[in-house]
Amino acid sequence: MNADRPLIDTSTMQRVGGQLGTNPAGIFQDNNGRRYYVKTLESPAHARNEMIAAKLYHLAGAPTLTYVSTTAPDQIATEWIELDKKCIAHLNESERKKAQRWFGVHAWTANWDAAGYNGDNQGVVNGKVLTLDVGGALAFRAQGDPKGKAFGTRVDELDVLRTDEGNPHAVRLFSDMSPDEIEQAIMVVLRIADQQIHQVIIDSGGGDALAEKMIARKADMARR
Template sequence: MTPCLRHETPEPAPEPAARLVDTGALQRVGGRLGSNPAGIYRDPAGRRYYVKELESPAHARNEWLAAQLYLLAGAPTLHYRRTRAADQIATDFVVLDKKLISQLDEAERRQAQHWLGVHAWTANWDAAGYGGDNQGVLGGTVLTLDVGGALEFRAQGSPKGRAFGTEVGELDRLRQDPDNPHARRLFGDIGDTALRESVTVVTRIPDCDIRACVLAHGGSVALAEKMVARKAELARRLGA
């Protein structure tokens, strides 16, 4: 059992209202870049944000929580921010050096593969993106650009239901599913050692930190226990 020591957990305190992104007070300067209704907004100081309009507050909460679990695991993503509107989610807008999986060189592909265990743990079926556009590079770091397809909802918003359970079939499907060709292309040739290392990224997280992260960021006790169980399933499968 992983000892319950202090870990690099996300800050559990709610965002102060003054730090919430308020699109009503910002200038819209660009349109959407993905499949969800969204736009690029700029504040008076010139800072830009990419703001997604989601189906419900539950969808926004789900994506925020997924981002915090990625942060807990150390997996790089864009910098997420909460919004005043409960059905929106924002990220800091950045100009990527690369924004397609097809543009990654071999070292960048291996870097992306290191986070396969995190994608599987969080059930991020959209880790590679429908068009191979959910992994990008900024300053030499490979980032997951959108985690809206993780946890309880698909990338397009429909609930996963029983497909998001305590078994972690994503560890195989992200490597092998012909219906997810970009994920298969990115993760399909991961070696045994690299696969084990990617799983260890998750299994080394103390259970108490997983529970604390989920509960601090709007998740239920049931979801917290499911994420602990999914971690245990990953450990069982690979003997990690």
């Protein structure tokens, strides 16, 4: 997160690159040469959902790209960085273990797109493994459809992300985790205080209902 930086306005910036994912997007450069990857989403609700997810990842300590706020309410922006690796297939064993450390955060936030449709949602820069896009977390699927009742208070993702044949890259990344590794990944979430979860969601424009759901999902993970 970069909360202290002023809002960026892409209408005053130069577009220097095109979209990389499924959403309309581009690489934009400001007058100081700083570059950002900016997505235009279906609605302000979609953008707010992704920003809340990013802040929950940050709260848990899970590495992501650095999100910055925009003047347009339906946009999401991240600071542009050159990745050393940008596909799960290219991760070495040490990097795979680093990615698995955040399995509990992906499950908690219902990030079905944690691995990416093409295995392209985990990247490496300077030895750090990052989740590159959290748009598939919380209330919406990666391509924007609402999850509805599939995003409830049960964290079925603890099983689904490791077994769903329809999500082969997630299975490739998480299926060989040992029970102890899964427990350690769950503990990452359980260490977060309920009040912190509530505060981050409310401060990010979310409501009490989402805060209560995320606290309930954490409690469900504790029961597992």
